[in-house]
Amino acid sequence: MSLRVNGIVIDARRVADEIDQHQDAADPEVAAQHALVSRELLRQRAFDLRLFNENDAMGASDDAIVDALFSRDVHVHRPTEAECRAYFHEHAGQFRVGDRVQASHILFAMSATVPLSTTLERAQLALNTVLANPDAFESVAQAMSDCPSGRAGGSLGMLARGSGAPEFELVLFCGDRLGVVPRLVNTRYGFHVVRIERRVKGHMPRFERVAGRIAAQLYEQARARALRHYVALLAGAAEICGANDDDGPLRMQ
Known part of the structure; x- marks a missing residue:
């Protein structure tokens, strides 16, 4: 069975090319399939919302598609100074x-x-x-x-x-x-x-010197969590069939 997302086929060559990006995964082929399915779900959602026309959606970068979708559908929490200070003290070893x-x-x-x-x-x-x-x-x-x-x-x-x-x-x-x-x-x-x-051991910098880095790190972590949740919602409403799934649709993590 071919890997398909709402009837759109992701061919074996694309999966083979993607596997190289996931060699550190427990199962690189499944990880590659999940990555390609996620991108296809996001591309289709962007096209359905008319955030891009079909040609632009095909050529847009993954980041551009996610940015466009998040600006419409998802609010990502930006960390407060208190949250950044708490992270600084709890993970001091990262900043020495x-x-x-x-x-x-x-x-x-x-x-x-x-x-x-x-x-x-x-x-x-x-x-x-x-x-x-x-x-x-x-x-x-x-x-x-x-x-x-x-x-x-x-x-x-x-x-x-x-x-x-x-x-x-x-x-x-x-x-x-x-x-x-x-x-x-x-x-x-x-x-x-x-x-x-x-x-x-080295020495600890002042919080102010690393506050921007901490805020960016916490924001990226929150964005990654939001993206996983968003893709899971899209997958739940989609018809997904996977080449390595003998029991039905490919399960998204």
């Missing part, structure tokens, strides 16, 4: 300046020629091994890591904020934990087994 972490990792890189499940299985095996025997970290890194750092036992040296992938840094700079992180860290590069060896 000069934090550094000495860390090592074992990387299991994504590959178009290796099934995701195989890569995940190897990564989990390595994690289980070093959790049971932390002294084995260097030898496991040398034997299994897909990163050149594996030759040095996985050592990444002393890292500052902004030097790595954001999803990797969320783990490195969150909290005060030392030792092997007890779960795999998933980034755009693959799965990582991570060990944190030392922390050097």
Whole structure:
């Protein structure tokens, strides 16, 4: 069965092209289907409301379509100063300046020629091994890591904020934990087994210096939640059939 949204077909080639954007998902193909269905629902809604004509709706960017729909249908809450201050105090570690972490990792890189499940299985095996025997970290890194750092036992040296992938840094700079992180860290590069060896704390800036960044971050989080809810409402009123769904319409999350 083809992937269809209210009778509009999303062909397999588009799904295949989209999969590359979702390699860090548990099921990249389903994630790609959901993304394409979401975009099609939003495009159709914009056309139905005559916010764009058909040609413009086809050529408009995703952001332009969402902006047009939100200006008509959705109010996104803008955070107050009190909410921003509360976030600042509750997540102080995100805003310290000069934090550094000495860390090592074992990387299991994504590959178009290796099934995701195989890569995940190897990564989990390595994690289980070093959790049971932390002294084995260097030898496991040398034997299994897909990163050149594996030759040095996985050592990444002393890292500052902004030097790595954001999803990797969320783990490195969150909290005060030392030792092997007890779960795999998933980034755009693959799965990582991570060990944190030392922390050097920086200093806290004044709230006023980061207030704008916090407000923008909280607004984007609220906008993302509103968008998920909006798409779910559209999906509930739509006829959606998915290529990987043997039991009926593709379920939107």
